[in-house]
Amino acid sequence: MDRSNALKTLAAVIGLLALVAVPIIADAAGSTAWISMATRILIYGMAAASLNFALGYGGLVSFGHAAFFGLGGYVVGILYQTYADETLLFGFIPGTNQLLVTLPATILVTGIAAAAIGALSLRTGGVQFIMITLAFAQMLFFFFSGLSAYGGEDGLIIRRTNELFGLNMRDRATLYWVTLAITALFFVIYRRLTMSSFGTIVSGLRQNERRMAALGIEAYRYRLIAFILSGIGTGIAGAMLANVMRFTSPDLLAWHTSGQLMIMVILGGVGTVTGPFLGAAVLLILEDVLNAWTENWPLILGLVLLVVVLQARGGLMAIVNLVRGNRS
Amino acid sequence: MSAPVLKVEGLVKRFGGLTATDHVDFDLADGEIHALIGPNGAGKSTLINQICGEMRQDEGRILLDGLDISGHSAPQRAKMGLARAFQVPSLLNDVTVLDNVTVAVQIRHHRTYRISDSPRGRRDLFAEAEGFLAGTGLAHRGDIVVSDLSHGERKQLELVVARATKPRLLLLDEPMAGLGASESQEMIETLSTLREAHGILLVEHDMDAVFNLADRISVLVYGRIIAHGTVDEIRADPEVQRAYLGEEDA
Ligand SMILES: Nc1ncnc2c1ncn2[C@@H]1O[C@H](COP(=O)(O)OP(=O)(O)OP(=O)(O)O)[C@@H](O)[C@H]1O
Ligand SMILES: [Mg+2]
Numbered sequence: 001m002d003r004s005n006a007l008k009t010l011a012a013v014i015g016l017l018a019l020v021a022v023p024i025i026a027d028a029a030g031s032t033a034w035i036s037m038a039t040r041i042l043i044y045g046m047a048a049a050s051l052n053f054a055l056g057y058g059g060l061v062s063f064g065h066a067a068f069f070g071l072g073g074y075v076v077g078i079l080y081q082t083y084a085d086e087t088l089l090f091g092f093i094p095g096t097n098q099l100l101v102t103l104p105a106t107i108l109v110t111g112i113a114a115a116a117i118g119a120l121s122l123r124t125g126g127v128q129f130i131m132i133t134l135a136f137a138q139m140l141f142f143f144f145s146g147l148s149a150y151g152g153e154d155g156l157i158i159r160r161t162n163e164l165f166g167l168n169m170r171d172r173a174t175l176y177w178v179t180l181a182i183t184a185l186f187f188v189i190y191r192r193l194t195m196s197s198f199g200t201i202v203s204g205l206r207q208n209e210r211r212m213a214a215l216g217i218e219a220y221r222y223r224l225i226a227f228i229l230s231g232i233g234t235g236i237a238g239a240m241l242a243n244v245m246r247f248t249s250p251d252l253l254a255w256h257t258s259g260q261l262m263i264m265v266i267l268g269g270v271g272t273v274t275g276p277f278l279g280a281a282v283l284l285i286l287e288d289v290l291n292a293w294t295e296n297w298p299l300i301l302g303l304v305l306l307v308v309v310l311q312a313r314g315g316l317m318a319i320v321n322l323v324r325g326n327r328s
Numbered sequence: 329m330s331a332p333v334l335k336v337e338g339l340v341k342r343f344g345g346l347t348a349t350d351h352v353d354f355d356l357a358d359g360e361i362h363a364l365i366g367p368n369g370a371g372k373s374t375l376i377n378q379i380c381g382e383m384r385q386d387e388g389r390i391l392l393d394g395l396d397i398s399g400h401s402a403p404q405r406a407k408m409g410l411a412r413a414f415q416v417p418s419l420l421n422d423v424t425v426l427d428n429v430t431v432a433v434q435i436r437h438h439r440t441y442r443i444s445d446s447p448r449g450r451r452d453l454f455a456e457a458e459g460f461l462a463g464t465g466l467a468h469r470g471d472i473v474v475s476d477l478s479h480g481e482r483k484q485l486e487l488v489v490a491r492a493t494k495p496r497l498l499l500l501d502e503p504m505a506g507l508g509a510s511e512s513q514e515m516i517e518t519l520s521t522l523r524e525a526h527g528i529l530l531v532e533h534d535m536d537a538v539f540n541l542a543d544r545i546s547v548l549v550y551g552r553i554i555a556h557g558t559v560d561e562i563r564a565d566p567e568v569q570r571a572y573l574g575e576e577d578a
Binding site: 199217 | 402403
């Protein structure tokens with residue numbers, strides 16, 4: 001047991017070093033586009049992993065997580081514009097371009113939004129839950145599409161990435177490393193959460209609500225907390241995406257963003273810790289590669305997804321575990 | 329015998345035209361085994377479902393320590409000390425035997441909202457759960473995922489999980505059903521040791537077990553309690569013989 005733990009730690013350290021080295025390798029290879037791709041993978045990975053906590057662990061099939069992803073983006077965008085215009089939001093909130101302020105603000109806003117959406121959606125279940133979460137996300141999509149003060153349908157340009165400790169955030173590599181640090185912190189918390197006492201209750205409710213009721217668990221409040229945590233995680237990812245793209249738009253709130261996150265989770269492995277990150281990497285790279293190759297890329301992507309899901313129940317993580325099992 | 333902890337008064341439950349519980353009075357005291365017997369479809373599980381709060385009765389009251397708990401939810405009643413074992417095992421199937429027991433232990437300790445305790449930090453819970461498995465047929469099966477267990481093992485796990493909540497009362501719905509002869513014998517021994525700590529409502533078709541264990545027996549037929557008494561009284565009751573025991577001569 002100690003040996004396999006040591007091996008795991010070693011693998012984690014090597015993995016982390018490889019991630020840290022990405023900008024250096026990309027520079028050496030002359031492919032700086034890799035840096036942006038890697039940054040986006042980390043961000044989408046966080047969003048998918050957050051969705052996975054609700055979907056894979058809690059059995060809460062939300063088709064509305066785009067709402068939190070987009071809200072995170074708009075928190076950054078609107079606070080930046082308020083800062084640039086030197087006005088006050090709602091007449092009393094000053095704007096800011098500081099990441100150490102916009103991220104907590106994102107947590108607050110997406111937490112409240114997830115509490116409101118969750119409180120209503122969780123009164124239902126099954127297909128109804130899927131439809132209601134979708135409906136809420138669409139409502140926000142139309143709301144921001146019509147919000148002309150903040151770009152409306154065209155979206156909102158953020159002239160400069162948020163500042164952090166005086167780092168040069170215009171430098172892609174620096175921004176990547178900042179994102180990596182946030183993702184690493186996110187990952188530690190998220191992994192702990194899945195194994196925690198609370199996580200055990202949430203996954204127990206997915207497996208058998210009747211059993212959990214007989215043990216004294218009121219499902220609603222636990223699911224609501226799980227949904228809020230999940231929404232906050234996705235919101236943080238959205239805030240980071242807005243910073244990296246220096247742009248946010250209603251597109252992020254649209255149903256296909258929810259679908260994209262869901263595909264990442266399913267592709268990587270529902271209810272696995274690292275699967276969503278793997279799913280995000282594979283989906284984003286595939287989209288990129290296929291897009292350059294043929295304009296029928298969505299069709300081919302669909303076929304790839306079909307094969308992975310049919311061949312490996314449990315997604316790519318099932319394949320990874322298979323390979324691991326064979327080796328030892 | 330001490331005063332009843334659980335009292336059921338004039339309970340009625342109808343499913344459309346069918347009266348599954350027909351003005352049932354029932355009580356259960358600390359430290360006794362009160363058996364509830366009756367043919368298939370008599371309404372035994374339906375009665376347990378109402379006591380646990382999974383189903384709401386149409387008429388009547390359910391009292392725990394004199395308090396009317398008719399309006400309490402199933403989780404609230406569980407926290408007040410009512411634990412059940414399901415007739416058809418209803419467990420967390422994706423996780424191990426030990427995990428199932430641990431969940432019961434952590435809920436009893438109110439350890440349900442911690443979002444960052446590691447498995448190492450949960451070691452005390454696992455250790456306590458191991459204690460409930462020790463000495464049962466599942467003692468060496470802690471690492472097995474529930475979906476890989478036999479039916480008999482799942483029935484045993486139902487009881488271990490219920491015990492792990494340290495309840496005041498145990499409501500057991502046919503704990504022996506589907507067990508092999510030796511497993512049944514073990515279950516009888518287990519239940520006879522458990523009676524000291526808990527009141528037990530025992531629904532069971534295995535008459536040997538019932539006559540062996542019960543302090544009192546109630547006989548339920550078509551939703552109505554047609555007889556009630558000690559083992560000897562029930563054995564001798566002609567109506568019971570005709571309505572129930574007679575049918576079973578095998
Ligand atoms: N949810 C329900 N809806 C409609 N009818 C039900 C429901 N639950 C039980 N019944 C009916 O109520 C009657 C009593 O069922 P119940 O399961 O309580 O019997 P039981 O005594 O536990 O039988 P068994 O020994 O077979 O377990 C049966 O006729 C059954 O079909
Ligand atoms: Mg029954």
